[in-house]
Amino acid sequence: MVSRVIPVDPFDLVIFGVTGDLARRKILPGLFHRFLVGQMPQEARIIGAARSKMTEEEFRASVRDTLLEFAKEAPDNAETLDLFLEQLSYVAVDATGAGGWPELAKMLRPGLVRAFYLSVSPNLFGTIAAKLNEHDIATPESRIVVEKPFGHDLASAQALNADLRRSFAEHQIYRIDHYLGKETVQNLMALRFANSLWEPLWNATHVDHVQITVAESLGVEGRGEYYDKSGAMRDMVQNHLMQLLCLTAMEPPSRFVPNSVRDEKVKVIEALEPVAQSDIVRGQYRGRDGEGSYRDHAGDDASTTESFVAMKVNVGNWRWAGTPFYLRTGKKLRARTSEIVVVFRDPPHMIFPKFDNQRGNALIIRLQPDEGITLRTTIKEPGPGGMRLAEVTLDMTFAEALGEHAAPQDAYERLIMDVIRGDQTLFMRGDEVEAAWGWADPILDEWSRSSTTPEPYDPGSSGPEDALMLLHRDGRRWREIG
Structure with missing residues (x-):
């Protein structure tokens, strides 16, 4: 039995905290595998965002090393790996300041699905969500993905939800639990x-x-x-x-x-x-x-x-x-x-x-x-x-x-x-x-x-x-x- 792979529509995915451990071990290898099996279209684009200053070439070289280490299919699929890396861009963003947000806004294409993956500390969720709205980066159709922990008790969970809902509607918020x-x-x-x-x-x-x-x-x-x-x-x-x-x-x-x-x-x-x-x-x-x-x-x-x-x-x-x-x-x-x-x-x-x-x-x-x-x-x-x-x-x-x-x-x-x-x-x-x-x-x-x-x-x-x-x-x- 062969599994059916149904391609998704072209999209722009911004990964905040792209240099962190979760992005390196799980998110980027997972996206590469979806590209390898044909579910992620060549028109899709992944934009890495983090505090570090680096060029696009340096970022792609870093992701190449990451995938060779954590994506078991990467070493045997060099040509596909090169195609995948061509879909990557990078922008240095100050999550709590003004730096990088105008540049990120210019990189996103109109008319496509926009998803923002917050692979960062939960104390930055509300701040980044607000910045995405402040700089007109988020659209009514955008999606925002947040990782656990979703608070450490009821009061903090309610506060976190309130922070996110000030910038995004509930149908736009994706609280991810890998289980x-x-x-x-x-x-x-x-x-x-x-x-x-x-x-x-x-x-x-x-x-x-x-x-x-x-x-x-x-x-x-x-x-x-x-x-x-x-x-x-x-x-x-x-x-x-x-x-x-x-x-x-x-x-x-x-x-x-x-x-x-x-x-x-x-x-x-x-x-x-x-x-x-x-x-x-x-x-x-x-x-x-x-x-x-x-x-x-x-x-x-x-x-x-x-x-x-x-x-x-x-x-x-x-x-x-x-x-x-x-x-x-x-x-x-x-x-x-x-x-x-x-x-x-x-x-x-x-x-x-x-x-x-x-x-x-x-x-x-x-x-x-x-x-x-x-x-x-x-x-x-x-x-x-x-x-x-x-x-x-x-x-x-x-x-x-x-x-x-x-x-x-x-x-x-x-x-x-x-x-x-x-x-x-x-x-x-x-x-x-x-x-x-x-x-x-x-x-x-x-x-x-x-x-x-x-x-x-x-x-x-x-x-x-x-x-x-x-x-x-x-x-x-x-x-x-x-």
Whole structure:
């Protein structure tokens, strides 16, 4: 099976902060790959904007080096790389001053889609948005893309939204969360809403519980001081895991259009019940075998910031009442794994004897490292000797099932092309961001008032022991990480 590539219309894309790490590792390689496969037209243009003074030739040489390092296809496609570089321009811009803005305005072409990617610190979002309007660079059809963090609490998120809305309408603002660009995340919606098999079972009557895990094997080396100001709750739970929970728990939208999808996601967040502290486990990895601890990397021997969170969450609506959602995320765990596990209830009457390690039916949706979907089911063990049961999995790994031409593209590639198309389905709306912070703030406030500290856990483990007990006390167990 070969994936279909539908070209987008010509556009001007301005990347603010083009010399930064995100642009080098993700944005520019993603755009090059879209150009390589024919989705980005030759009439499109990418304008890099940053504080550094450099000529267009110097900028293109820098991007060439970047793509040879971070775009795996670049070394074998020298001719295409040269064509791509011809579409690049550069302007030095003072984000908080007057320098560079008139020059940027002259570079943009009338009549084309204009998109502005703010790969900069969030404290510059409002300033750059205002400058784009002040210098008549933004048009009513322009789009502005902003990266997380979207605030650090409800008040800051509301202030950030207000800053952006002073210069751009909500339909022009694209709050990007790369998790929503993953192939499997979108397949979760297709799995639920395009098949008659699953949706009748997707409720508390048939689902025992849901596990959502985002585990990372790396620690906070190199960014410890920054991470120490956020922690796992702000960095992962409030946004990435919340998005996965919403897509898993949401009602079917009336149509697959941006606002219908996002309306249903907001309803899930509004239905979340307050989480008791007894249903939350915080952890912080310690040092072992010469490896530094979290506190070593954070530069604070007394830090109480969590590098791990697990919690039991209840969605208070008719579909999910009585079916808990267990969320966990952490650094320095056994393996890099992101997955959603939907565990179904046992048959109401089991006519066969239970067997060792029987875990029941489960649908496992893997987001990384190998995107795919697995169904765990029970069959008769082959051979004579009576009715012996065994568990088997029906596995669809996308790269194997769909062929190399349909291998999942990077999330940033998909999302940037969605910006150009004007499709906000996979981007967060302002009220959704604020609702998520409204749910998270009471948890964070309680931690700030509490004298308790995160539970230590060993690097390479599954996290703190208390996280295992979070399920054990309910007669359940986590799916193993890795």
